[in-house]
Amino acid sequence: MTADDGLVEDLRRRILSLELPPGAVLSRADLAARYGTSSTPLRDALLRLQDAGLVTIMPQSRTQVTRIDLDHARQIHVLRSTIEAEAAARLAAALPEGLVEQLKALIGMQEAEAQRAEMDAFARLDLAFHEALLQAAGLAAVHRVIRRESIHIDRLRALHLMQPEKAQQILEDHRCIAAGIAAADPEAAAAAMKRHLSQSILLGERLTRERPEFFTTADAGDRRAAAAF
Structure with a gap:
């Protein structure tokens, strides 16, 4: 570098x-x-x-x-949720050797960073958890595309991490995803992933009201369309 x-x-x-x-x-x-x-x-x-x-x-x-573009974040969420849920299901159907142990280790490190309130390190480990899944599923190139397009989702997540309960929710979500994969249950793994990835997007509308200065402005029609998405 x-x-x-x-x-x-x-x-x-x-x-x-x-x-x-x-x-x-x-x-x-x-x-x-x-x-x-x-x-x-x-x-x-x-x-x-x-x-x-x-x-x-x-x-x-x-x-x-730049300000956060909630509409862009919603669109990338559709892409990410579809791909990562499919990856979780694929891994549950054909579990790679050592993956569950790798995921548990990442979750353990995240838990330690949460206890120390080191949220930057916690966020990096969050990304590492998802990267490990996509790489194990043979989707490393797709992961790079998702990361390149996720700047608004990443900042939504950073706002979400300011909420006291968010770190524990992420940890519980990651445990559920890992458990679905370990149990060779593709449906449970995919559902856990979709539920996990929806959290920051669902909070987006509330955050636009609480911190409007952080978001791009939109006319009323755009807001109604976003809310109905």
Whole structure:
């Protein structure tokens, strides 16, 4: 990884974790000072983040973290839920050696991070749990597509993790998914996955009311369509 890659990855991490919240205006001078970099690599990094949909660069004006697009999150949720439920069912039908132990280890590490209130580490292990499932199901390339398109879902999840009960709900969901796979029960595994992935999306409408400054605005028709989805 080059220095420029490291800069992009750290800014991406800070945006997805809401350390740099939706709508935040980024000072290039402050970023250059923080990362000890010059204007050219910083500009290139911000352009890459803009290509990823994480910031908007307004020439001669400002650079701003994009707001969460709930409609986009809903659409990617359909893709992700379908694929990951199928992966869970496939793994339950033909269990790869060592997978259950790997999942239990990840859940154990997540539980430890939750007890320490280390939510950044907890979120990384959450991603690792889902990546392990898709890789075991032979869907690593699909996983990369999902990750690339999940910037709004990731930030919804970060908002959701601010709710006191969310970490324990994730842990229980992961245990249910692992149990369905271990029991060679494709229907139970798929249902547990779908239920798990729906949680942040279901909370989205409430969050738009509680933190409207974090979300893209939509007209009333768009909101009704989203609510009916």
